[in-house]
Amino acid sequence: MTAQFIGYARVSSTGQSLDIQEAMLTEAGCRPIFAEKKSGRRASDREELARAIAHAREGDTLIVTRLDRLARSVIDLHQIIATLTEKGVAFRALQQSGIDTSTSAGKLLLTMLGAVAEFEADIRAERQKDGIEAAKAKGVYKGRPASIDAAAIQSALAAGETPAAVAKRLNIARSTVYRLKDAAPV
Numbered sequence: 001m002t003a004q005f006i007g008y009a010r011v012s013s014t015g016q017s018l019d020i021q022e023a024m025l026t027e028a029g030c031r032p033i034f035a036e037k038k039s040g041r042r043a044s045d046r047e048e049l050a051r052a053i054a055h056a057r058e059g060d061t062l063i064v065t066r067l068d069r070l071a072r073s074v075i076d077l078h079q080i081i082a083t084l085t086e087k088g089v090a091f092r093a094l095q096q097s098g099i100d101t102s103t104s105a106g107k108l109l110l111t112m113l114g115a116v117a118e119f120e121a122d123i124r125a126e127r128q129k130d131g132i133e134a135a136k137a138k139g140v141y142k143g144r145p146a147s148i149d150a151a152a153i154q155s156a157l158a159a160g161e162t163p164a165a166v167a168k169r170l171n172i173a174r175s176t177v178y179r180l181k182d183a184a185p186v
Contacts, residue, residue, distance in 0.1 A: 003059035007033035008052045010040060010069045021065045024094055030063055040068065041121070043076040053080070058088030061102075066095045067113050072121045077114040148172060150180040157181055 007030030009021035018035045025033050032055070036048035043049055049070075056062055062084055064070045070093070071077035081101060084091050093099040096113060100106035135141030148170070156166045163181070167174040 005030045009035040040072040056089040061090040067093045068117045074114045150183045
């Protein structure tokens with residue numbers, strides 16, 4: 001069996017397009033290409049990545065367009081690369097041409113850029129948290145509006161409806177009914 005270039009494409013949200021990544025991977029000779037719309041924070045949540053790794057055989061190369069498409073944490077990155085290495089599968093990032101795990105320099109660059117990618121993700125999360133805190137301090141940020149009306153639950157229970165019936169009618173967990181039954185009115 002001849003070695004394959006296996007492509008993996010990922011975007012974080014359903015509103016984003018995979019088209020550019022898939023075109024680059026196709027141009028690089030990748031067949032097949034595994035693609036998904038999932039957050040890159042944890043590799044364990046990405047089924048198509050798992051399928052791509054399972055599909056890879058000794059001598060194959062897993063290719064992504066950029067390193068951050070594969071992993072956002074150094075731990076995930078090293079675990080993925082260790083799994084690929086154990087299988088005899090190389091890894092390459094098209095837009096970071098120095099990343100090629102078949103070379104020592106490529107392995108070093110991979111580790112350094114993986115740390116930078118994780119740092120960037122952490123900084124972005126910190127900025128978002130700081131922005132939310134500042135908005136809360138100004139009274140602008142109220143959070144997500146409540147999707148469940150505690151008063152409606154309380155009145156249904158007061159009218160004699162059972163917690164199980166309320167939960168079923170509102171399509172919520174029974175534990176939510178119990179949690180909100182004595183809550184202060186919103």
